[in-house]
Amino acid sequence: MKAIIINIGDELLIGQTINTNAAWMGQYLNSFGIEVESTRCISDKGLVIFDEIDVALYKADVVVVTGGLGPTKDDITKHTLCELFQTELVMHEPSYLRVKAFFESRGLPFLKVNEQQALVPASCTVLENMVGTANGMWFERNGHVCVSLPGVPFEMQYLMEHEVVPRIQQKFELPKIVHRTILTQGVGESFIADLLTEWENSLAVEDIHLAYLPSPGMVKLRMSIYGGADESVLNERIRRKEVELLEIVGDFVFGYEKETLQSVLVERLRGEGKTVSFAESCTGGMMAQKLTDVSGASQVFQAGWVVYHAQSKSKELGVDAEIISKYGEISGEVATAMADCARLKSGSDFALSSTGWAGPDGGDEIHGVGTIFVALSTEKATIVKKLKFGKNRMRNREMASDAAFMLLIKEIQK
């Protein structure tokens, strides 16, 4: 079962937008046992779109196209699809009402150009977009499928999850596939790979494939097993290997599957009925922002301070100015004091703090750029951890936030 992904958009070709859709789609299709043969980015030109889809439909069972469905003039995918599948645009009543309601609920004018978004090729199956205005469309030709989706990532993802893959599963016989994803934090890919060499060699016997999926500060380990066997048998074979894996790298594991550090942290805190506060310097609000990404975080999140300056560390948070002048703003002592102050001031059970040189510039003779201290204050003790990263500001902030969350997750796990 082969798929080709086609992403339409001049902004992709001139590199104004990085094509994250292709990566997400590849990973998602792959997880259902659908092999992505290739991905293509092409321009907004009708002829190019026509040719590319036409050829791809001969090569692959499923062609998933994104982009070119907005209301503006350069969006011609829909017209091209009509030519390709020899049909014409008709008004799709439910979509018309949905798009109209969408604009009205936001108090926005419903323009002629928006009306056009409810036009669909007569011969397609409409995949209604409940999170946006541009519908998905499903066409068939000689048993092969072409799906057209909007390019906005979360709309595309919604339609892939709710419409496209369920329909593919219905139409095609997909191989059984069982995945198990184990999430680790704080160690690099090559370090883990080194620890796992022997275990990894033993996977071949079980016909299990292992993929390392690294992102800054984090490595996901995904085991996959394909086969005709019963799903419970496949699951059991994976489970046995997981037990072995945890014995080797369990210390770095924080969760499974689609969990995130913040979702795990909120869940653990909620389970214990505990609360947390943050005192952030170099992470600049990222810990608070990440935690509050999780719906329901309000139950566990007490308060957050973003105290960038020495002065605000003392004035807003109450850190003893003498500690700052004695040890320097970027020091384990200041991180400790920040966490302690945040915990006491807010009355939360735990507090996390950060202070460091996030980069790309900065650093002094004691601590170079990329040095970041994170601390965890609890009723019983305060733990501080010194991290040493590179010069990439965004990456360093991300990894420091994650390291702080990991500290607290491990503390609760104890």
Added chain:
Amino acid sequence: MKAIIINIGDELLIGQTINTNAAWMGQYLNSFGIEVESTRCISDKGLVIFDEIDVALYKADVVVVTGGLGPTKDDITKHTLCELFQTELVMHEPSYLRVKAFFESRGLPFLKVNEQQALVPASCTVLENMVGTANGMWFERNGHVCVSLPGVPFEMQYLMEHEVVPRIQQKFELPKIVHRTILTQGVGESFIADLLTEWENSLAVEDIHLAYLPSPGMVKLRMSIYGGADESVLNERIRRKEVELLEIVGDFVFGYEKETLQSVLVERLRGEGKTVSFAESCTGGMMAQKLTDVSGASQVFQAGWVVYHAQSKSKELGVDAEIISKYGEISGEVATAMADCARLKSGSDFALSSTGWAGPDGGDEIHGVGTIFVALSTEKATIVKKLKFGKNRMRNREMASDAAFMLLIKEIQK
């Protein structure tokens, strides 16, 4: 002058790695007036590589291939290129010495497999890789060019800058190209398109192409002009259209080219010698996090509070509890009080605040989910803005932060 980019690697197809090479290459080639016709990601299979390059060489003047040049087993690009260009691998002496020296200087063993990296197809022009071990290769067929480069981003970039583009400029006559990107915030693509209909129609005469590049809450308008004329003439033609554009949608414009709301905000504040503070409820630290993404934000950022609970709004920030109980936590009055308290408590010139139902759940009889108030406190007045979004939490938080930043940018602009 057309180019096709081909990126080889299974890790790209299963979404293990996001294809940032394609974006970088597209942007780089485009800036020299080379039109990227399409980009393709394909798997590590010899037959697939052969076919894809073969076909692309008919379609495009230049085909740039990345990946598949490492020393491991699955790297077969070089062998496939020999088949395609009917030649064979020979030892390239300078490369042999360079790679050998590279390993010796790092105290690493120089293995048989590394020796092979100095093998090159006899008929190619070698593009020596001075920052890595795998060379680039330049082939010609019927006046069309195929370049093969390593997939490691900084090695690929080195070779593009030092070898590939200079050689393309020598071999082909490149057209002049000028882009101008104008950034707007707070209005949708269709709304702007509607305002610009007439202006947009007038672009054809000037041979200017317009692209709308939407992202949540933001639309980039990119004008492009190709032509044989002098660059200053092209610039002048674009500049005239920009002046017209600003007369129509100038109120929504915050910046140009690669600027972001936060980079513009930091720059404006710095320019005026002013400072800002944040009091965030539903944005949960995102304003602080975004602003401190900008290196040098410390000069303008005074302090931030993340006050999720009614209780912490009063306790940490000093919002009058009576205002909260009278108007409700999610109200323009509380947003106003939060901004005022943050400004006075921190001593900053400006303060921004947020409070609202970020979603996906929540909302009450007065304000539905997606209702968010942002406020700007200045010495003279406090402005509050009511926003009405959908149910997507991440998106709502993002758009609320952006709307708040835009409030302040416009205030400073006055």
